Amino acid sequence: MLQHSVTQRKSQINIVLNHAEEKLEAADSALAEAVRKHIPLERIQKEMEQLIGLQEVKHLLKEVYAWLFVNQCRQENGLRQNSQALHMMFKGNPGTGKTTVARLLGTLFLEMNVLSKGHLIEVERADLVGEYIGHTAQKTRELVKKAKGGILFIDEAYSLARGGEKDFGKEAIDTLVKAMEDYHEDFILILAGYSEEMDNFLSLNPGLPSRFPLMIDFPDYSNDELLEIARKMISERQYRFSREAEWKLKKSFIMKRIDETGSFSNGRFVRNIIEKAIRKQAVRLLGADVIDRTSLELILPEDIPIED
Structure with missing residues (x-):
């Protein structure tokens, strides 16, 4: 009776192990198929498209992917990997x-x-x-x-x-x-x-x-790229700049670069300005007679802080 129980238990364990191996083989096969279709490359390129500028970095990432992919192909064909x-x-x-x-x-x-x-x-x-x-x-x-x-x-x-x-x-x-x-x-x-x-x-x-x-x-972002970053950041927060506010913002980028004695903080500088602008807009709206959706969304020139 005990021997039968042990044999039955071993059989159950083997079934579980075989099932696990089949699942791993299926996962490996799915991964290999995804790589063959360049899905990982497409996914990272889609993510990189959300980043402003960085053209050389984007190109280098494609090079790294291509090298990894070709190395996998060489392995599959019995060739030495680099x-x-x-x-x-x-x-x-x-x-x-x-x-x-x-x-x-x-x-x-x-x-x-x-x-x-x-x-x-x-x-x-x-x-x-x-x-x-x-x-x-x-x-x-x-x-x-x-x-x-x-x-x-x-x-x-x-x-x-x-x-x-x-x-x-x-x-x-x-x-x-x-x-x-x-x-x-x-x-x-x-x-x-x-x-x-x-x-x-x-x-x-x-x-x-x-x-x-x-x-x-x-590399540092250009002034136009900084403005594009600012638009993206402000849109994610469900705000938008007036045309005059955008001009003042771009002017602040230009002046900051002229006055900057150390390194320029790029995206961090943009984020700090936006956070200050949102706070200044909130103070401005405290005295407004009417607060509607448009006024809640709009950042005006007076909301853009003058950076020291």
Whole structure:
């Protein structure tokens, strides 16, 4: 009786396992078919179309997809695959879309079976560097562990080299370099920061440039692109600019660039202006005799703040 029960249980387990294997094979087949139809590329291109500008970045993403796709085709045809690390360096001012593009890459690499999870862990120096010898390596390894299967995105990465040889930032860099080697099959590191500082960072660490085959520049947006971003942001909030408000907004972009002594914050600058404009409009409407849908939607020139 006991032997029969055990045999029956084994049979049930085998049925479950076979069913699970069939489901996995079907999922793999569906994924392969999706890749053959370039669905992952179409999906990321659709997402990228929502981003203003970034034409060179969009082209590079297509190149990366094409390389991954052809590598899969070579494997299916018994040819040697071209091995290439996908660690990247993003160079540019704040608000130029670096984090957004990193998230999209995570999604693409998940769909292409390059990464097992495709998630993004975003950190900065304070998250990596500890207060005593050995602490930094421990903190960095823990973050790498969390990022395995996805992307570790380090903003203002050049700050890791600011303190010189005795600074614990060097310990973080050494730990990251080791992780790039140990987990290269299911881990991608993206370093990001201002262009000039990142170039200086690379010059201080001669072994780093060769480890980042993909160097992507994120240029500042033009004034027309900033205005397009502003229209998109304001529309998502169910507002709209009057023609005069748009002119004042564009003029503020021009003046900001002239007066700017440091780096320009691009999309962040636009977002800050819009949030201030919405608050100013709200104060203006407090004294209105009539508040209707049109007045609630419309941003007027007097609502556009003059930035210092």
